[in-house]
Amino acid sequence: MNHSPRIRTVLGCTLLVAALGAGVTACGSSGHPLSAKPYDAASQITFSGPVGAKKADPDKPLEVTAQGDESRITDVTATDAMGRYVAGELAADGKRWHSTAPLAADAHYTVHVSTEDEDGAPGRKVLAFDTGNPSKEKALKVTFGPEGGKYGVGQPITAELNKPVKDPKARAVVERALKVDSQPAVQGAWHWVDSKELHFRPQEYWPAHATITARSNLEGIKVTDRLWGGKSKPLTITTGDRLEAITDAGSHYMTVYRNGEEINSIPITTGKPGFETRNGVKVVLGQEYYVRMRGTSIGIAEGSSDSYNLPVYYATRVTWSGEYVHAAPWSTGSQGYENVSHGCTGMSTGNAEWFFDTFHKGDIVKVVNSYGDDMDPFGNGFGDWNVSWKKWQEGSALSNTDKPDPASQARLSPEV
Template sequence: MSHSSRTSRVAGCTLVVIALGAGVTACSSDGNPLSATPYDAAEQISFNGPTKAGKKADPDKPLEVTAEGSEGRITDVTATDAAGRHVSGELSADGLRWHSTSPLAANAHYTVRVSTEDDDGAPGRRVVTFDTGKPRTTKRLNVTFGPQAGKYGVGQPITADLNQPVKDKAQRAIVERGLKVVSSPVVDGSWHWVDDKKLHYRPKDYWPVNATIQVRSNLDGIKISDRLWGGTAKPLKITTGDRIVAVADGAS
């Protein structure tokens, strides 16, 4: 927002009057402007999403947040959808522009929380919500996890079967980031592409004894390529039993 400030000394504190129809103090009782109640930065911040009720944002386009005028800057932006998925982004060095670096999901509801700071160091806030529309294609990447729910040995891999082939390296990276494997106790592991439509996930060594492993996909509605979007996947939960490892010499 473009606002002019008028200051006066009141009980050792600076009072800043902002042209939003109301005055807010620019410092707290301890005289620190950073601990003041945030002002409404609605007129200071703009974004490239829809501004009319009922309109939906194009999930093909990145999200952009811009500081208007010359009396403030953006300090932080947090964007999440209703499923709790965060949108990665980059803030320019001058604090005047933030843009998303990870794709938006289609048919999703987003909440964007923007933090600002004016020239006097007073903090501002703006919260924006919007919905994204449908993808321009009906081609969806659905995932089927395996094995079936149950108890397995500590060497059991997790499998992910895709209904569409994925060959491009960058697109494969999007798929891998969207397939989540969480074990208790925690162990490190990674996905390996068996072919264009199948992945295996294995721990770095073995699964822990009596572990619980949960698998889910965060790809639903996520753009993978211009003609392919993430689809549905049923989550999976398996457990491990005692550790029994047999070692054989293939040569003999």
Template sequence: MSHKVFFRSARPRHRTVVGCTLSVLALGAGLVGCGADGNPLAARPYDAADQIAYNAPAGKAKKVDPDKPLEITASDEDGRITDVTVTDARGRYVAGELSADGRRWHSTSPLAAGTHYTVTVSTEDEDGAPGRKVIEFDTSTPKSKTLKVTFGPNSGTYGVGQPVTAELSEPVKDKTSRAVVERALKVDSAPVVEGSWYWVNDKELHYRPQTYWPTHATITAHSDLDGVKVADRLWGGKSEPVKLTTGDRIVAVTDAAAHRMTVYKNDEVVNQIPITTGRPGFETRNGVKVVLGKQYVVRMRGTTIGISSNSSDGYDLNVYWAARVTWSGEYVHAAPWSVGSQGYANVSHGCTGMSNAYARWFFNTVREGDIVKVVNSNGKQMEPFGNGFGDWNVDWSKWRKGSALVADGSDGRNLSSARLRPESA
């Protein structure tokens, strides 16, 4: 059990200051008084060791329990605390509150585990003379779970629609704990854009700006959770940062009713492609999707979407120049068997098909993170999460509400795995 340790000095309990006016600043080392020669900068704060106490274990070998708040109290009945500054070895500050009477200060943000702290306490005695005491201590590392963060995607160059993801090693359900986690997950971009995290579930967060990322931007995601208390017996661990860059703004708009895809590069039309999309019963999903990856050849089978191999609708074939847009198996790919319908009718099982030449061009033009937007289809809306990156289908006001910092009244802004299977052809 922790108990208070009192620091004593040989300084007389009372001192009288004659013939000068004290100037007291509430910022640790900035406290000054006037000296015997009348110069207010001549005097220095006295050693206030006998005026303060803090809750620490006895003995230098003992370490402070980071699960408990730090408490500084005025032990001299005639003195009071004027300011407390607490920083760790990395320069991070610990927030706290000082009582109105100056008798007690306590931390309001958690201490980090396994960390060295420096505490500067400023005081004044009954005559208003300023005092100061510097305390140093280490926190223990309690037996607990470590919360690690894995950022995604891997460092590299992506399209302007690529969200940043954060996968947690442990579930975080409590709103307060989520706010602690979110404050420590930093996303910086150049140029600077407004963005926000969204809690997809207890272990997964996505980050995106209000609109697509700028072209040729640099985006860095990192965590400041190391050593930070998230919840009882749950502490943040070290995490590897990721650095992304964006390329040109590639947006492919698939008009299922017009049977045509229009591809934009930096808002200029660079190609118009005759296509076919999902036929009745297999309609292509509407909405914004993000390219998840590219494969030169993919084996597609009707059995993966519930079509019997004995059915007239069944198929088992190799598909070339395939760009994936959903985990459930929707692709943009070459479909030489349907060239006669491309530009005129929708005959696929959900994918967007085009000729070999157009598919090769599309494959070589897009990269992961580029946008494929489907309009005028009779299919259902693209899922926001769980079937690829449907993040851009969430309205910005709703997206902001997915932040734990917005939920707890903070600003929230910052200047689910699925089994892969081919679905349709």
């Protein structure tokens, strides 16, 4: 072992002390300000944080200010109980330090402030405080949909957030707190449509005559450092019979089933070439006894051969962009034989009235054998059932898959 470097250091210091005498010591204490014990700097600074048991607002920045003309701040270090530092800036003249990063809610912070006076003597002050929760206006709230009532077995449960949640871990916190129960019980899952909307559906359609409840347990739960769960109103809906209308654009007939048994077969017409009806499962969104439908609303020039301006009755809406099942007395000669509409499913007035009285929100309308595009999963109604169960589950934050926001391709007009 070689101890010589350490011995030389000690001897060197001893010789230097001997040479300088008692007046100045390089290795010991002296009257020099830099070697003095720091004094309590409480009288030299003001702090914007709370005093006593009061909690700080995490949305407000911290600020430390030097008092007096000769005092200045030399350093400020703020950390939380986990050792995470708060970024900040110290003015060039040492008169003010302020935080430049947000504080965490419901956290404990320690602030170390170093100062010096006009003689260069060091001061020190250690401050500690807790942050509270964000205000109620900044809480994460959930609004469930649809409104309470009776629906068809195709109606998804929706959860609308008042603030976006993008981080996968935060989404998992939210999702675990959203509960959906069904009697009879079914397997189901949440799917993130975008950063502010989730949908819940079973693997198959809901059971007929089920009672479904949705509630949030987010209240008081920490979602992120700056976002806490707020109070939300629960939802209860029920389902009726399982009603399905299978619209076959190839055979030009609609077959209607109640609880798996055929109850009607209706001659129809669907979208002609260039205006083909969308394939896939759609869910009834609402019903209007009378709708004025105009071709100009979907980009058809007035006066062209495809232009129309018609009063339409017994209109059952299945997309937000204007696809309906409705009465089309002007096309009865084509119903059951050819497709002549601009995208809607047309039928006789009597059949449309029957359909209007039989189907309600949440009931299923499925189009097959059309040359049209597939129904959008989201953004143009409820196309949720067109997503495979495997893909649906991948849209859950609990599957560690973060789905991008889907692009809505909806047109905002009726299609007759």
